[in-house]
Structures are given as C-alpha cells and as structure tokens.
Amino acid sequence: MNTVYQISDCHLSDESSYENLRRALEFVNKDTNCKTIFLTGDICCNPKSGDYIRLEAFIRQNIGDQSIYAIAGNHDDSYLMSTELKGSTIFVTDKATVCERQFLFLDSSYKPLDSRHPLGSGRIDNRGMAKLKQQLRTANNPIVVIHHPVIPVGAEWMQVICLENDVDVMSLLRKHSVREVxxxxxxxxxTVTQQGVTQYMAPSTAYGFDHSINEYNRSEKIGISRIRLSANSIDYQAVYF
Known part of the structure; x- marks a missing residue:
C-alpha cells in the first residue's frame, strides 16, 4: 500500500505555527512508505509577498525529497501562491497521478458571490467548475482534493462557513460516480458518507475545533492525516500529536 500524508490548515504566521508544521514534517519524514504530501489549504495566514517562497524553504529544510502538492484555502492568496511556487518543488496544479491513483485538485479559495455566506466561506469559480466537468469526463476513479468540505459537517457554526456551490459540486461528483473527497x-x-461519496476531513496543525461546542472555539487537538492508497480503496486515518 502506498502512503500519502495530508497536512492542512497550518495558518502559518508566528513561531508556534511554524514549530507545529516542523513537528508534522518530522513525523512524515520518519515514514519511509511516504513519497507524497498534500497541503490542503489555509497554509499561510494573511500572506504577503515572499511567504510562499519562505514556506518552500522551510519545508525542504525539514523533509527529504517527497513530492508535494498544494491547494489554496480561504486564508491563502491563490494568485500569490501559484506565482511564488511556480517552478518550485511544491506543485500547484489541477490534477496528478499519485500512487497509481488519479487526483483532481480544486481551488475553493474564491469569495462567495452572495452576502449570506460569512467570512471564511469559499466558492469554486466558473472556470474551476468547467475544468472539473471536463476532467471528470475522462478521469478513472479519481479522488477529489479541496479545502472546503463538499458535504457540510461539524458544528452548526462551522457548517455555515461553507462552500457556496457545494450542492452543484456534489451533484457533479455523483453524476460521475466519484467516491472519495x-x-x-x-x-x-x-469522515462522512453521503449519497455514495465519502468525505475525509483532516485535522489542523495550528489548532483544533471542538465541534461539540456550538460556538467558535480553539483547542490544542492538532494533527495530520495518513492516507494509504490501493487501486480500489483508501484507508484514511487522522493522527494527533
């Protein structure tokens, strides 16, 4: 079985956030079965010029030659991220084959079009939706990777901070028999399964959310996710530090 690690919601801004990322990378580096890492958004908090260049340098100081794929979250600057990481060892792309499985990477960092959705919500823009439709026509049993959940989960306050066009995306995934997000x-x-689609959500390396509390909160429950892949299955496990 091939292993991928998912590192998410690093919210890089201060020393402790970088130290938590370093601990995550140290953990990943000890697993010799891992050749690939996914960074699934909210990587940098209020990013400014040079932050994603610094990110790559920091990661490579703490890890070997694993392939790294990154997508943007609502706290990222998608344009700055793709610009600064272009030609780097961190791939910002819309599809890849990893461990003989096809992955489609979606950018949900666009702001919602309506005013109902609070800050932190996201949207896949028209271009992204058109690209997804095109890719799903030819993809073979793909796994979709996105920052915002397609299936709303967790506490009510979290479910409101959502993907604006999640129903449209879900409809598209079901139409093309996508099984994993x-x-x-x-x-x-x-982890939740709805209408044949199983969605795996990762913990954060920055801070946790206790979804049993129905108001915004932060906890010290941090971690990453280990994903073991085979041709027809996915074994997903959150690992807490």
Missing amino acids: ICGHGHDGI
Missing part, C-alpha cells in the same frame, strides 16, 4: 477547513478528523 479529501478536504480540510474543519480543523478535525471527520
């Missing part, structure tokens, strides 16, 4: 955003390991 990997996401972040919820700062906790939550």
Whole structure:
C-alpha cells in the first residue's frame, strides 16, 4: 500500500505555527512508505509577498525529497501562491497521478458571490467548475482534493462557513460516480458518507475545533492525516500529536 500524508490548515504566521508544521514534517519524514504530501489549504495566514517562497524553504529544510502538492484555502492568496511556487518543488496544479491513483485538485479559495455566506466561506469559480466537468469526463476513479468540505459537517457554526456551490459540486461528483473527497477547513478528523461519496476531513496543525461546542472555539487537538492508497480503496486515518 502506498502512503500519502495530508497536512492542512497550518495558518502559518508566528513561531508556534511554524514549530507545529516542523513537528508534522518530522513525523512524515520518519515514514519511509511516504513519497507524497498534500497541503490542503489555509497554509499561510494573511500572506504577503515572499511567504510562499519562505514556506518552500522551510519545508525542504525539514523533509527529504517527497513530492508535494498544494491547494489554496480561504486564508491563502491563490494568485500569490501559484506565482511564488511556480517552478518550485511544491506543485500547484489541477490534477496528478499519485500512487497509481488519479487526483483532481480544486481551488475553493474564491469569495462567495452572495452576502449570506460569512467570512471564511469559499466558492469554486466558473472556470474551476468547467475544468472539473471536463476532467471528470475522462478521469478513472479519481479522488477529489479541496479545502472546503463538499458535504457540510461539524458544528452548526462551522457548517455555515461553507462552500457556496457545494450542492452543484456534489451533484457533479455523483453524476460521475466519484467516491472519495479529501478536504480540510474543519480543523478535525471527520469522515462522512453521503449519497455514495465519502468525505475525509483532516485535522489542523495550528489548532483544533471542538465541534461539540456550538460556538467558535480553539483547542490544542492538532494533527495530520495518513492516507494509504490501493487501486480500489483508501484507508484514511487522522493522527494527533
């Protein structure tokens, strides 16, 4: 079985956030079965010029030659991220084959079009939706990777901070028999299956959310996710530090 690690919601800004990422990378580096890492959004908090260049340098100081794929979250600057990581050892792309499985990477960092959705919500823009439709026509049993969950989960306050067009995306995934979605955003390991689609949510390396409390909160429950892949299955496990 091939192993991928998912590192999500790092919210890099201060020393402790970088130290938590370092601990995550140290853990990953000890697993010799791992050749690939996914960074699933909210990587940097209020990013400014140079932050994603610093990110790559920091990661490579703490890890070997694992392949790294990154997507943007609502706290990221998608344009700055793709610009600064272009030609780097961190791939910002819309599809890849990893461990003989096809992955489709979606950018949900766009702001919602309506005013009902609070800050932190996301949207896949028209271009992203058109690209997804095109890719799903030819993809073979793909796994979708996105920052925001497609299936709302967790506490009610979290479910409101959602993907604006989640119903449209879910409809598309069901139409093309997509079975697996990997996401972040919820700062906790939550797995749910709905209408044949199983969604795996990762914990955060920055801080956790206790979804049993029905108001915004932060906890010290941090971690990453280990994903073991085979041709027809996915074994997903949140690992807490």
